[in-house]
Amino acid sequence: MNTIGRTATFAVGLALVFGASLGIGHAVGPVGGESADAHADHGMESSADPMGSGDTVPGGLQISEHGYTLVPPSEPLPAGKKTDFRFRITGPDGKPVTRYTQSHGKDLHFIVARSDLSGFQHVHPELAADGTWSVPLTFRSAGSYRVFTDFVPAGGSGLTLGADVSVAGDYRPTPLPAPSHTAHVDGYTVTLSGDATAGAASMLTLSVAKNGRPVTDLQPYLGAYGHLVALRQGDLAYLHVHPQGAPGDGTTPPGPGITFHAEFPSATAYRLYLDFQHQGKVHTAEFTVRAAASHTGSGSGSDADMPEHGGHDH
Known part of the structure; x- marks a missing residue:
């Protein structure tokens, strides 16, 4: 997980600065039959950020950073059915990463949300000896989902990598709830x-x-x-x-x-x-x-x- 220091006073803020954006479509229609698209590696800089205020690519928008790459499933996933979700993180040598530094008590934090910001899940997968992570997941409805892997590779710095995965079926977006206290x-x-x-x-x-x-x-x-x-x-x-x-x-x-x-x-x-x-x-x-x-x-x-x-x- 990205390590963000806890502050001792109200005067100090914790932040990850967002940068370039990658839009996600919200059109109603069938999903499935194609491999899930993942975000391309943009590197560490962005020239023109239409939504943000920085020139640093934010966490979760890149599938690859500093030589580390998230490898998600390529096939469409079922809706409403428990799935053994498997993925790998490959390192600069191209091999699956098998050693991590714990952050906030876990080797890796896994976040899921649909493109309309519904269906949020925060889970902690299990790591096999060959570098394959697995976790039972149920995607409640069809659509495009973003999966985030938040981790610290052994000897490295914290990273958040993200990729899109497809859940087959008829995608019907959920409107974003109105602001509320x-x-x-x-x-x-x-x-x-x-x-x-x-x-x-x-x-x-x-x-x-x-x-x-x-x-x-x-x-x-x-x-x-x-x-x-x-x-x-x-x-x-x-x-x-x-x-x-x-x-x-x-x-x-x-x-x-x-x-x-x-x-x-x-x-x-x-x-x-x-x-x-x-x-x-x-x-x-x-x-x-x-x-x-x-x-x-x-x-x-x-x-x-x-x-x-x-x-x-x-």
């Missing part, structure tokens, strides 16, 4: 406070409650009380941040609030996915936010009367 999942209510501002450090706090009572006994998950992924609408550029502080540091309480610092590179919509663990189970709360241009001084573009929507669990 509240999400409901499995009897929990998660409230988002703070503004998402493009091109500036944004502090976001997500507070967890159950049955109307604040949850103050969150359990560590991947070395923190919360795990946040953000994907940008359109190109699914990937931002992965961790909260301020850490369990056991003497200053970070186990809820109800989990505070993150992040930088949103462009004034557009993002989907946030918060994983948190309570009473031995991991839940995922989902939010849509719209980052406002920094000169406006406005926030996420969401109002108190915006509709609420839910999340899902693993």
Whole structure:
């Protein structure tokens, strides 16, 4: 996983800067019969970024970087059926990578989302001796999905590689839910406070409650009380941040609030996915936010009367 340092104060932001975008089609129609397209290797630089503010290619938009390549399945996958999803990471020598450095307790983190930002999953595959990763996955509906591999090769730096895979069937896109400050999942209510501002450090706090009572006994998950992924609408550029502080540091309480610092590179919509663990189970709360241009001084573009929507669990 890309290692993003935990900050000690509110003044320091965690960020992965997004760069060039790669669009994904959303047309309704049959999917399948062709090998899944994956994003080409763009290298580390981009000349003109139509959506972002940097000249660095962001995580998740490249299938290959620094000699490491994600090799996903080439055949279309079934919808609604559990599949043994297998893939490899090859190294600069062209051979499958078999040695990794753990980051946040795992050798590799695997993220899945459909091109319309639905169907989010965060799982942890198993590595075989020959360098093949495998994980049981169910793709709930047809369409084009982006898969992300977040890892640190032994002796190397953290990388996030991404590729598109096809799930056969009739693709019917799900509209992006409207921005909201509240999400409901499995009897929990998660409230988002703070503004998402493009091109500036944004502090976001997500507070967890159950049955109307604040949850103050969150359990560590991947070395923190919360795990946040953000994907940008359109190109699914990937931002992965961790909260301020850490369990056991003497200053970070186990809820109800989990505070993150992040930088949103462009004034557009993002989907946030918060994983948190309570009473031995991991839940995922989902939010849509719209980052406002920094000169406006406005926030996420969401109002108190915006509709609420839910999340899902693993």
